[in-house]
Amino acid sequence: MTRTRGKTTATEEIWRLLQSVPDPEIPIISIVDLGIVRDVFDEGHPVVAITPTYSGCPATEMIEQSVREVLDEAGHPDAEIRTVISPAWTTDWISDDGRRKLREYGIAPPAASAARGRGLFGGVGLAIACPRCGSTATSRVSEFGSTPCKAHYQCGACAEPFDYFKCL
Amino acid sequence: MTGSIDVRAAEPRLEYVLRLADNALVLGQRLGEWCGKGPALEEEMALVNFALDLVGQARMLLSYAAELEGAGHSEDDLAFLRDGMDFRNLLLVELPNRDFAFTIVRQCLFDLYQCGLYEELQRSGDSRLAEIAAKASKESRYHLQHSAGWFVRLGDGTAESHQRVQAALDRIWRYTGELFETDDVETALVAEGIAADPAVLRSEWDNQLDRILREATITRPADDGMASGGRHGRHTEHLGYMLAEMQFLQRAYPGASW
Numbered sequence: 325m326t327r328t329r330g331k332t333t334a335t336e337e338i339w340r341l342l343q344s345v346p347d348p349e350i351p352i353i354s355i356v357d358l359g360i361v362r363d364v365f366d367e368g369h370p371v372v373a374i375t376p377t378y379s380g381c382p383a384t385e386m387i388e389q390s391v392r393e394v395l396d397e398a399g400h401p402d403a404e405i406r407t408v409i410s411p412a413w414t415t416d417w418i419s420d421d422g423r424r425k426l427r428e429y430g431i432a433p434p435a436a437s438a439a440r441g442r443g444l445f446g447g448v449g450l451a452i453a454c455p456r457c458g459s460t461a462t463s464r465v466s467e468f469g470s471t472p473c474k475a476h477y478q479c480g481a482c483a484e485p486f487d488y489f490k491c492l
Numbered sequence: 493m494t495g496s497i498d499v500r501a502a503e504p505r506l507e508y509v510l511r512l513a514d515n516a517l518v519l520g521q522r523l524g525e526w527c528g529k530g531p532a533l534e535e536e537m538a539l540v541n542f543a544l545d546l547v548g549q550a551r552m553l554l555s556y557a558a559e560l561e562g563a564g565h566s567e568d569d570l571a572f573l574r575d576g577m578d579f580r581n582l583l584l585v586e587l588p589n590r591d592f593a594f595t596i597v598r599q600c601l602f603d604l605y606q607c608g609l610y611e612e613l614q615r616s617g618d619s620r621l622a623e624i625a626a627k628a629s630k631e632s633r634y635h636l637q638h639s640a641g642w643f644v645r646l647g648d649g650t651a652e653s654h655q656r657v658q659a660a661l662d663r664i665w666r667y668t669g670e671l672f673e674t675d676d677v678e679t680a681l682v683a684e685g686i687a688a689d690p691a692v693l694r695s696e697w698d699n700q701l702d703r704i705l706r707e708a709t710i711t712r713p714a715d716d717g718m719a720s721g722g723r724h725g726r727h728t729e730h731l732g733y734m735l736a737e738m739q740f741l742q743r744a745y746p747g748a749s750w
């Protein structure tokens with residue numbers, strides 16, 4: 325059995341299909357841009373490795389289902405979905421394209437690299453730029469916003485209330 | 493599947509994984525009780541988010557436990573079909589929420605414990621446990637940031653918030669000895685490099701807690717009359733009521749699914 329890692333012609337199509345699967349909670353961004361798809365293998369049949377963002381993320385099963393549907397419809401009923409938890413997901417895996425899409429959607433992307441150390445969660449002490457006007461004169465309203473991965477902020481310059489995607 | 497399942501007299505590794513799983517599951521269920529009742533919307537979100545993380549951790553651990561058991565049970569079977577005496581959780585996590593101060597004090601003590609525990613377990617000789625620990629460790633750290641933040645703010649807050657935090661800590665203190673107890677199961681697993689050494693966890697927990705207490709202007713209670721038994725299935729009456737609610741559906745309608 326050949327196990328081809330990364331992007332070969334066989335796996336390229338799968339990557340392209342997965343690019344169309346939106347994150348259920350932030351549908352503007354795909355599960356590829358969010359870093360949930362860890363890898364695609366060719367083991368005679370396509371294997372998709374996905375990782376949960378948070379242990380308790382209620383969207384994980386929904387994502388699996390959406391991946392299954394997209395691959396089924398594209399003629400890959402034999403595709404296998406494998407959940408991996410190591411290494412643990414980090415916001416560092418959100419792509420540049422993903423960050424741009426978040427900002428356009430009105431969500432401030434993670435401000436710093438989570439790998440740089442502990443205690444960055446929540447972005448305390450970091451300048452979070454308003455996704456609407458770009459001002460960094462923003463303040464945190466609540467450490468927890470509409471989902472576990474977001475904090476709630478308000479812009480002091482344009483008064484826009486917005487979600488901030490926390491570093492993890 | 494009908495009736496209860498019995499996982500008593502488990503082999504050490506299964507026993508240990510069930511202890512970790514039950515701590516997460518029981519506290520996750522407790523925190524979930526704040527849903528719809530939080531003192532402020534933001535705090536309710538925080539507590540319920542922590543509950544979700546803990547239930548997620550419990551699921552990973554119970555799935556692993558079910559594999560170790562090898563009896564064809566699922567994570568759900570282990571969560572919903574075991575009786576109270578078959579739960580291995582610490583007494584600390586089954587205590588009712590009481591007020592916000594009590595919930596925060598308990599959370600802070602537990603998060604501090606989990607942070608040290610999962611930090612150690614990332615180096616466990618059991619690779620599956622090490623993977624779960626790496627995931628849970630990140631979550632425990634941000635839980636602690638929140639619970640310790642509130643602990644200090646309430647302790648060093650108004651006369652009433654200070655008094656409530658002190659009263660909560662006084663009440664809960666006798667349930668903290670159990671965190672660092674050791675028995676044959678853990679001693680054997682520590683020697684094998686699989687479990688975390690409770691003695692190591694204790695000194696780090698003590699140091700960090702003292703720092704929080706100083707900042708919160710809260711007094712450390714005396715270590716007397718420590719309660720024990722949770723790990724061995726001897727629980728307070730509170731666990732039974734909680735399981736009656738948590739397990740009701742699967743008990744009343746065995747095998748029911750979405």
Ligand SMILES: [Zn+2]
Pocket residue numbers: 454455456457458459479480481482483484
């Ligand atoms: Zn603005």
